[in-house]
Amino acid sequence: MAADIAEQPAGYARLLEGAPAAAIAEVAARIAEQRPRHVVFVGRGTSDHAALYGAYLTEIRLGIPVGLASPSAITLYGARPDLAGALVVGVSQSGGSPDLTEVLKVARESGAHTLAVTNNPASTLASAAELSIDVSAGHERAVAATKTYTAELLSLLLLVEGIRGGGDGRPAADERAALAELPQLAEETLGGHGADELAQRYRFASRMVTTGRGYAYPTARETALKLMETSYLPALAFSGADLLHGPLAMTDPDVPVLAVVGSGPGGGSMADVVTRLGERRADVVTIGAHDIAGASGRLAVPEVDERYAPLLDILPLQKLALALALARGEDPDAPRGLKKVTATL
Structure with missing residues (x-):
């Protein structure tokens, strides 16, 4: 991996x-x-x-x-x-x-x-x-x-x-x-730090939430899947808007939240989501180019057009899924019960 x-x-x-x-x-x-x-x-x-x-x-x-x-x-x-x-x-x-x-x-x-x-x-x-x-x-x-x-x-x-x-x-x-410019920006993003430290911080987590809006929402969903299939960690993905429509109630200091916050309209709307999560004292880590009020940490990525951001935002999150699986004593290369090609009808 x-x-x-x-x-x-x-x-x-x-x-x-x-x-x-x-x-x-x-x-x-x-x-x-x-x-x-x-x-x-x-x-x-x-x-x-x-x-x-x-x-x-x-x-x-x-x-x-x-x-x-x-x-x-x-x-x-x-x-x-x-x-x-x-x-x-x-x-x-x-x-x-x-x-x-x-x-x-x-x-x-x-x-x-x-x-x-x-x-x-x-x-x-x-x-x-x-x-x-x-x-x-x-x-x-x-x-x-x-x-x-x-x-x-x-x-x-x-x-x-x-x-x-x-x-x-x-x-x-x-x-x-x-x-x-994307190949060089991707290289720089992968050279960043933070994933290993977060893995140690979350190694005993029992569940996690991921969230983002617009172009960032697919990243939130993909991150949740990676965490589930490599670390066997239950992870729920929500759009930032849907999170405020009820699921916000389950967040607390014991439920880590990974919030993808980029530039553009989608990222701008996520600032309020992070603020609301902060009010509930949730442990929020953002993925983006800037610090956001209410978050306790950030996985840094370069600032790019919002359309391109999913190509960079997912990179430190993949590294986190890998590091977290290893920290929990799992083999991320061969998740139990899974095969490379899944045939469904």
Whole structure:
């Protein structure tokens, strides 16, 4: 897991340069020509969190309504929704889950355009789709996904900005210049400190809460999953808004809270959430570029455009999940009962 985490800056550079970037631009240009009226994302686990990020990007940057599919409606209940004219995007690091493949098959039969975003271009998911994107993360050693997750995020970012950018499917020039800084920023973020100290602080925690809004919400959900699958620590993920609608009542000094607070509207709205948590004397650690009143600590990340922040915010949290698992005497490379490819129907 440590090796996979460390490879992410190089993975960003690989996706941003040469053949991978050109392939994504070609797909983006095709989709721009198709002009879908709505988009449906489908994924499971970590890839579902990447899909949620893609949903935020699509609605905010492209102004196209987005839905997240429920695969069981099709695979268990036999539903055949009319998806004519839609773009249906399956996101899966392995591309091997039968239910995601079935969703794309049914969608294509109903007249939808289909796209697979996967780390396995020879997978059944990629074969079932009209178009496919190889996230080019390379072999991932650990069961817990790290570099494939961020490769999915960056691929979706390049896709959406390519659709928005113009006829050649490439992001606008100023966008490309900003994206080119991500590998170095990721390197700097991974070189930061704090995860090991937090792991010792939380090694005996019985539960944890993660929270964020907007682009940061997928990061909160992915962090909770990483903590659960590597440390077996019950972790509940909430959007900052949902946390205030009831779950805030369960927070207290014994329930650590990891709050992702970036720049932009999403990060700005989280300041009030952190204040409310502080009023309950919750043990709040923020993930962001600035200290926030009410927090007892911070995992530092560089300040970037809110759209790019999920590519950096998750890095110290992956390190925390790794360090916490080791501190609790667990093996984060081989979580009990889990396999790299999970096939669901």
